[in-house]
Amino acid sequence: MKLFRLFLVTLVFVNAMGQLPSQDILTLLEFKKGIKHDPTGYVLDSWNDESIDFNGCPSSWNGIMCNGGNVAGVVLDDLGLSADADLSVFSNLTMLVKLSMANNSISGKIPSNIGDFKTLEYLDLSNNLFFSILPLEIGKLSSLTNLSLSGNNISGSLPDSISGLTSIQSLDLSRNSFSGPLPSSLRKLSTLVSLNLSLNGFTQSIPKGFELMTHLEVLDLHGNMLEGELDKEFLLLTTATHVDFSGNRLITLEQKFLPGLSETIRFLNLSNNSLRGSLVSGSDAQIFESLKVLDLSYNKLFGELPGFNFVYDLQVLKLSHNGFSGFVPNGLLKGDSLVLTELDLSGNNLSGPISLITSTTLSILNLSSNALSGELPLLTGSCAVLDLSRNEFGGNLTRLATWANIEILDLSQNRLSGSIPEVTSQFLRLNYLNLSRNFLNSSLPKVITQFPKLKVLDLSFNQLDGPLLTALLTSSTMQELHLENNLFSGSIEFSSSSTFETNLQVLDLSHNQLSGYFPDGFGSLTGLKVLNLAMNNLSGSLPTSNMSSLSSLDISQNHFTGPLPNNFSNSLESFNASYNDLSGVVPENLRKFPLSSFYPGNSRLEIPNGPPGSGNSPTGNPKRKSIKNIIKVVVIVVCVVAVFILILLAIFIHYIRISKRPLPQHVSNKDIHRRTPSNPSRNSGRDSAGPLVVSATDLAPRKGSSSEIIISPDEKMAAVTGLSPSKTSHFSWSPESGDSYAMENLARLDVRSPDRLAGELHFLDDALSLTPEELSRAPAEVLGRSSHGTSYRATLDNGMFLTVKWLREGVAKQRKDFAKEAKKFANIRHPNVVGLRGYYWGPTQHEKLILSDYISPGSLASFLYGIFFPILVPIH
Numbered sequence: 014m015k016l017f018r019l020f021l022v023t024l025v026f027v028n029a030m031g032q033l034p035s036q037d038i039l040t041l042l043e044f045k046k047g048i049k050h051d052p053t054g055y056v057l058d059s060w061n062d063e064s065i066d067f068n069g070c071p072s073s074w075n076g077i078m079c080n081g082g083n084v085a086g087v088v089l090d091d092l093g094l095s096a097d098a099d100l101s102v103f104s105n106l107t108m109l110v111k112l113s114m115a116n117n118s119i120s121g122k123i124p125s126n127i128g129d130f131k132t133l134e135y136l137d138l139s140n141n142l143f144f145s146i147l148p149l150e151i152g153k154l155s156s157l158t159n160l161s162l163s164g165n166n167i168s169g170s171l172p173d174s175i176s177g178l179t180s181i182q183s184l185d186l187s188r189n190s191f192s193g194p195l196p197s198s199l200r201k202l203s204t205l206v207s208l209n210l211s212l213n214g215f216t217q218s219i220p221k222g223f224e225l226m227t228h229l230e231v232l233d234l235h236g237n238m239l240e241g242e243l244d245k246e247f248l249l250l251t252t253a254t255h256v257d258f259s260g261n262r263l264i265t266l267e268q269k270f271l272p273g274l275s276e277t278i279r280f281l282n283l284s285n286n287s288l289r290g291s292l293v294s295g296s297d298a299q300i301f302e303s304l305k306v307l308d309l310s311y312n313k314l315f316g317e318l319p320g321f322n323f324v325y326d327l328q329v330l331k332l333s334h335n336g337f338s339g340f341v342p343n344g345l346l347k348g349d350s351l352v353l354t355e356l357d358l359s360g361n362n363l364s365g366p367i368s369l370i371t372s373t374t375l376s377i378l379n380l381s382s383n384a385l386s387g388e389l390p391l392l393t394g395s396c397a398v399l400d401l402s403r404n405e406f407g408g409n410l411t412r413l414a415t416w417a418n419i420e421i422l423d424l425s426q427n428r429l430s431g432s433i434p435e436v437t438s439q440f441l442r443l444n445y446l447n448l449s450r451n452f453l454n455s456s457l458p459k460v461i462t463q464f465p466k467l468k469v470l471d472l473s474f475n476q477l478d479g480p481l482l483t484a485l486l487t488s489s490t491m492q493e494l495h496l497e498n499n500l501f502s503g504s505i506e507f508s509s510s511s512t513f514e515t516n517l518q519v520l521d522l523s524h525n526q527l528s529g530y531f532p533d534g535f536g537s538l539t540g541l542k543v544l545n546l547a548m549n550n551l552s553g554s555l556p557t558s559n560m561s562s563l564s565s566l567d568i569s570q571n572h573f574t575g576p577l578p579n580n581f582s583n584s585l586e587s588f589n590a591s592y593n594d595l596s597g598v599v600p601e602n603l604r605k606f607p608l609s610s611f612y613p614g615n616s617r618l619e620i621p622n623g624p625p626g627s628g629n630s631p632t633g634n635p636k637r638k639s640i641k642n643i644i645k646v647v648v649i650v651v652c653v654v655a656v657f658i659l660i661l662l663a664i665f666i667h668y669i670r671i672s673k674r675p676l677p678q679h680v681s682n683k684d685i686h687r688r689t690p691s692n693p694s695r696n697s698g699r700d701s702a703g704p705l706v707v708s709a710t711d712l713a714p715r716k717g718s719s720s721e722i723i724i725s726p727d728e729k730m731a732a733v734t735g736l737s738p739s740k741t742s743h744f745s746w747s748p749e750s751g752d753s754y755a756m757e758n759l760a761r762l763d764v765r766s767p768d769r770l771a772g773e774l775h776f777l778d779d780a781l782s783l784t785p786e787e788l789s790r791a792p793a794e795v796l797g798r799s800s801h802g803t804s805y806r807a808t809l810d811n812g813m814f815l816t817v818k819w820l821r822e823g824v825a826k827q828r829k830d831f832a833k834e835a836k837k838f839a840n841i842r843h844p845n846v847v848g849l850r851g852y853y854w855g856p857t858q859h860e861k862l863i864l865s866d867y868i869s870p871g872s873l874a875s876f877l878y879g880i881f882f883p884i885l886v887p888i889h
Contacts, residue, residue, distance in 0.1 A: 101125075151172065195215055217241070221247075283309055397418055420442045430452040493519040520541060557578045
């Protein structure tokens with residue numbers, strides 16, 4: 014009987030054991046615990062106890078693939094899962110072949126026991142939040158054929174053990190935070206077909222030997238910090254079809270950029286490096302005959318472009334932002350020579366005209382930022398995107414009538430003139446038009462409001478006039494409208510009663526001559542984000558509006574009156590209403606902006622409890638106000654006393670320095686006497702004791718004159734150049750003149766030339782620009798003398814100071830040598846050297862000037878440059 018009972022208990026126990034979940038199921042349920050958010054319920058609603066399959070593998074669970082009674086695959090891609098994952102639990106899935114969780118928000122570490130996933134062949138954890146380093150054990154996955162960890166935050170160096178992936182075909186570690194050098198062991202991955210290590214922080218040079226990987230088709234290393242010389246041997250011998258080394262620090266040392274390319278390469282991107290040299294030798298471009306995409310933009314290549322003849326497969330050619338010169342090869346723009354769909358030659362030094370574009374395949378053409386000239390091309394072929402901006406094209410826009418299929422057109426910053434022509438059918442696809450910064454005039458044609466797909470229109474910085482076309486504001490497609498800096502006039506006529514649907518987001522009408530009231534219709538522009546009406550003649554009060562999306566509003570420098578509306582959106586980030594006649598109290602939601610948003614102007618506008626000096630009239634506790642007033646008075650008195658003490662101290666120091674300075678020596682036989690002007694009208698209104706004005710003719714010596722003026726070469730130079738010593742200059746009179754002046758009462762000598770400079774003025778950088786006339790009339794004072802000449806401080810019309818050094822005769826004899834030495838000196842960069850800004854070469858030997866920055870004595874700049882400024886000496 015006891016044996017029978019024991020048999021029954023054993024039978025029940027064995028049966029119960031058969032009903033327990035398998036190890037694979039328990040592993041999946043453990044992973045499920047880390048899921049925080051499952052927006053689709055794909056996992057949380059499916060992986061539950063009610064649907065457990067007691068055969069060992071839950072085949073009914075979403076994302077689970079079974080092989081017999083074991084889990085063979087877990088695929089949870091693109092589910093938006095948010096989880097803290099412990100991937101180490103998957104080592105319990107002894108038959109796991111595929112693990113893919115791409116495009117989620119799963120965080121965690123790459124487990125250190127990753128080497129225990131012995132059967133794993135496919136691992137994709139891309140575009141998640143995994144971090145930590147890549148464990149050395151990764152090299153134990155000898156069966157792995159696909160590994161993708163891109164788009165995470167994995168850091169550290171790439172371990173040499175990566176060479177243990179002996180079956181790997183696709184390795185993608187892009188968009189992480191890897192650093193350090195690329196391990197040379199990568200070349201041992203003989204089965205590798207695709208290697209993507211882009212957008213990391215890898216450094217040093219690219220290892221040799223990638224050309225020996227005979228199965229390699231894709232090598233993408235762009236967006237790192239790799240340096241060293243470009244591996245031309247790899248480019249010549251590789252079997253890869255896709256090569257991308259862009260965005261690194263690679264260089265070339267030879268004059269010829271590339272000796273050749275492998276015939277297998279179809280895609281080559283070497284842009285954004287420091288490659289130098291000419292593109293090809295001569296006009297032969299046959300090394301590119303197998304390419305479909307070539308991108309060499311943002312390098313330092315130079316020379317003329319080849320003709321690209323017989324390069325029949327090239328579809329995309331980007332050579333922008335280099336130093337190429339010469340003409341644009343006609344073969345690139347013809348209709349029967351190439352199959353180009355995109356051509357970008359912008360940012361070079363190309364010149365000459367572009368007469369015709371007849372290509373039937375070219376859809377994107379960018380020739381901007383060159384020196385192309387002449388009239389606009391007569392035909393544009395099949396171009397949908399055409400950018401000819403920042404060139405020197407001239408003439409009018411009549412040739413637009415022959416263009417077709419244009420969707421994006423940019424002709425800004427050229428020399429185009431005339432009116433905008435009446436063209437309609439040609440621009441039915443146009444959605445972007447930029448004609449800004451030209452010399453266009455006349456009024457806007459009404460046809461410009463009939464482009465059915467136009468989204469962005471920029472006509473700013475021209476000379477367009479006439480009334481504003483209201484239809485542009487009410488267009489159902491227009492998103493950005495830039496009409497600033499023109500001559501538009503009249504009122505803006507459209508009211509809130511108008512029924513229209515608009516997508517306008519940016520409206521800039523500033524710096525025009527618009528008048529009238531603020532349009533009520535602006536309140537209907539509910540999607541408007543930026544509104545600029547500054548510098549017009551608008552008047553009246555500001556109406557309430559429904560512009561709830563407005564983030565920037567500028568109504569400054571108009572004639573608006575009345576209060577500010579109190580219903581401005583809280584999303585407003587930029588606001589300027591200064592230089593108007595607004596009054597009342599500033600609404601509370603506008604008080605976050607600085608005082609410069611309301612003042613100057615608006616003298617009757619009040620900001621309650623605003624900052625002191627805002628011009629407001631805050632109300633509050635009278636006692637507190639009296640305390641504030643007392644504090645103000647005390648602060649003012651203390652400041653006045655402090656300033657007075659500083660002035661006395663400065664005067665005291667000045668007289669001490671004067672007492673220690675040796676008295677100036679007068680030069681005999683160089684006396685300058687007063688003389689009566691030959692034309693009394695010149696000095697009408699002047700006091701006899703006022704400053705003496707000496708003209709250039711006065712400075713010329715005359716025979717037989719008892720009041721002959723004898724001046725030093727310095728004063729002669731001042732007469733020639735028009736550089737006049739200012740009131741602070743010292744001037745000594747001879748005792749014989751009868752009007753001797755002490756050191757403290759030195760007179761001013763204004764030396765003005767009636768003629769402008771006859772020589773040539775050259776500038777050594779782009780920061781300085783002035784005319785010889787401006788230099789000629791600039792007042793100046795003597796800074797000091799040396800054996801080479803005299804230094805003056807010249808004050809330009811805009812208030813800028815320059816140091817002008819006049820060179821004595823014989824210092825500079827040859828113009829060519831003088832210019833060469835000046836350019837060399839201008840290239841010197843040292844904190845203790847003030848660089849040259851320009852020089853003047855006159856027609857005579859004593860008219861040689863060099864221009865440099867003026868450093869004020871005692872300024873911070875003088876200490877930074879380490880320059881000692883001596884006390885100014887009087888002119889002898």
